[in-house]
Amino acid sequence: MPRITDQELIARAEIQDLLTRYGQAQDQDEWSLYDDIFTPDAAIHFPGMPMESRSAADFGRFLQEFNKTRISGQHLIGNTLYRFENDGRSAHVVSEVIYITLHPTDTPGRLRRIRGNALYSDQAVLTADGWRIARRDIAQKNVEIDEADYDAVLLSAIESASVTRWFGSSGDEA
Template sequence: MTQRVELATVMDRLAIDALITEYAHAVDDADWALYQELFTPDGRIDHRSAGGIEGSAAQTATWLADNLARFAVRQHLIVNRRLRFGVLEHDDGDTARVEADYVNPMRLAGGDAAATAPDFVCGGRYSFALSRTRDGWRLHAVVVQEKWRRVREPEDPTDGP
């Protein structure tokens, strides 16, 4: 590899990492306009393994907005990112795939204002398919594979010490 190719690869890796981070921030901050901008026009998202829908970025943004509104605090932690460029699969290098694990703690709205522990935590793996566009890297497909979840049971005020 030449230094120019190596530098381009590093720049692509940084841009893709930033895009995945923007994805997490858009969901956690309920920035549904930004969320949709992260996708190609034909981008698709599949949340069926977590009890959700499969649809376009606009459809999924609406579904997420409705379903995540019950949580006052959301924090998607996307880790262990494994990136593969399409050039490794003998295409023109304008595609990439990222597999990344996630942990998503959330706290319900309307609960104890002093509480800091999450009421709901889930984890699994994201599969991101990306395409290089005129506007930079964009998500073409996202598949969520939820592997586990834990829901904290509400405390019973009648239980004594």
């Protein structure tokens, strides 16, 4: 394996920040974070899934609407591999994803849980504004949906944590 250069380490950190922003935008409803992740013409594809390809902007709007149906969510993105191309100005980036979302049901104290695993295959490019994702393929690997009862105190804590602006667009913490 060739040695990693200082430039490549910096690029990896900047690309990892994009991946983190993507998860945090969704999980914390901080959609201003989503604005700097993708190129203006970025496309998102869903191979093997009954979902048509769409622009990153359109997918962001879809996610914002979906988030209105949930109480909480979490995306963990890791096991990321990088392959730099084009003299370090582009990169193929593959990450494993674990996610869970909690949705209300008609029964008080009972939530629907959606848990899954996916793979993000990204084509990242270095732009004048920094690294951006130009293409993302989302490959679903597993999905489990069930319902579970939650104690009222725990449910209240989850709901409270979900509306707290932990990071905030201004950079202020909760």
